[in-house]
Amino acid sequence: MLRSGAGHPDAGQSEASTSRQRSPEEEAQRLYATLNEYLLLEHKTQPKLCLPAESENGEVTTGARDGAAHVLRCLKVWFDLPADVLITAINLFDRFLTKMKVRPCHVPCITVSCMNIALEQYAADTNTKRSISVEELVSISQSACTAGDVTRMSRVIVDKLSLVGGCRAHTALDWLRLLRAMLTFHAGTLPVVCQEDELVQLLEIVSCDAACANVRTSELALVLLYYKLEQQLAEWSVAATDAIPEHAYYLYDFARQIQLHCHMCDTTLAAARARVRHAAARYERCEARRDQRQRLVWRLSERTLKVLRPTDRLREVLPTIEEQHLAVDSTPTRNRSGSESSENEETSDWPRSPVLPVYCDN
CATH class of the missing domain: 1.10.472 (Cyclin A; domain 1)
Structure with missing residues (x-):
């Protein structure tokens, strides 16, 4: 079969150069x-999804499918991948859901596995080396699975969709x-x-x-x-x-x-x-509603939280220091103010510095 379609990944610069010399016919x-x-x-690569809007018997819903597609697009943006990888991964995901009945708990692993297969196919079509490992996909996607789970699920998807030895989709x-x-x-x-x-x-x-x-x-x-x-x-x-x-x-x-x-x-x-x-x-x-977007939330482990600098005693506004008129005694007794920075001075984690950091909203 022809492998040099317009915009096909296999069509390189040699194909583009020969197309300039062709006649219009x-x-x-x-x-x-x-x-x-x-x-x-x-017809071989056309998905036929039949997903419910709401899950009744533990089925994958259309919302879960759209969520998986947005995860794939986030991975594409994060790793700066070409659009071919994203569209192929979404197509594999829809075709797998067409053939197999999937539990919602397996959707994250299937999503990352489809991206893994799409990366392999793109590297094979373009004769390039793959630069993103399975471990990186699992880490960035924050899916509750391991690299071994993704590898095994990838083999299942390849087998069910008959991707080995077949024509490119x-x-x-x-x-x-x-x-x-x-x-x-x-x-x-x-x-x-x-x-x-x-x-x-x-x-x-x-x-x-x-x-x-x-x-x-x-x-x-x-x-x-x-x-x-x-x-x-x-x-x-x-x-x-x-x-x-x-x-x-x-x-x-x-x-x-x-x-x-x-x-x-x-x-x-x-x-x-x-x-x-x-x-x-x-x-x-x-x-148009950018102000209603969800802010980025970082998930930190307990070990990471222990090594972070404490911020419980930082205040946005410093306490007021009252002025004292020292007219009689040139060396009066010094009174401590109610500043929170002087409390528990021996056990404080902050460095001994005369300048206290102040954090504001801006």
Whole structure:
């Protein structure tokens, strides 16, 4: 099978250099050949989740699934991983929940294991060395499992999903890059092609929503592409002094051709569009409420707390020192003030210093 699809991880610089020398007919044939390859393998990597909203018999809920997806995205941001790893890990997680009945207590271990498998696949596809160990994944994710548990669970997931010796799974990110390349080829000289980083960010947001988990990957990629294209055309129409060329609206004919070629139904495509708009709108509302975000909380062990400097006797405001008029005796008896820093001076953990530290809110 072809391994040089548009935006495929296996497609290196040599593929990009040869594509510049192709004629338009050859480039179109290559893109549509890659599209046909993706269509043949699409059903093998399509999850079909059926999760309840509330757990009645100890089942994994949609909220637990979304929580696991957000953990995967946090790991991606923490380790500065490419988007391919995140989308692959979420796809593996959804496919495993489709085939297996999982207890909620096993979800953290399955989540880290899917990220572990995605890292292995990305390293194999790009011929690079893996730089993140299993121990680091377990430590940063704060999952109640060990590196051995993740290794064993990874073997179970690989076995259940038949990942050994099989073809590489084409995720929604691969579809998005392919359709964007085809749209760029179809648009010609029109500067209305969406930026790839914006599309990838929108795909990450939508992938973390359980409502979009069962959407067909080709339909999801097409909806995301034209969702950003409509926004870009609207911004262009406002900023441009001249009217939008009529040829720009012919790009919707390309969407119709892709829909017919991939056998997409109008009903499912409209439903996918509504789900994408709902997920994007909810994310924008959450971004608008930054003041209501949960603050970062560090979990400290008892051993760590013992070595920290004590802060129980620190005060935000220093006590007032009363002035004394020393007119009669030049060497009067010194009276101690009620400062808390002089109490238990022999057992104090603070260093002997005439300057007391003061901590304020700012």
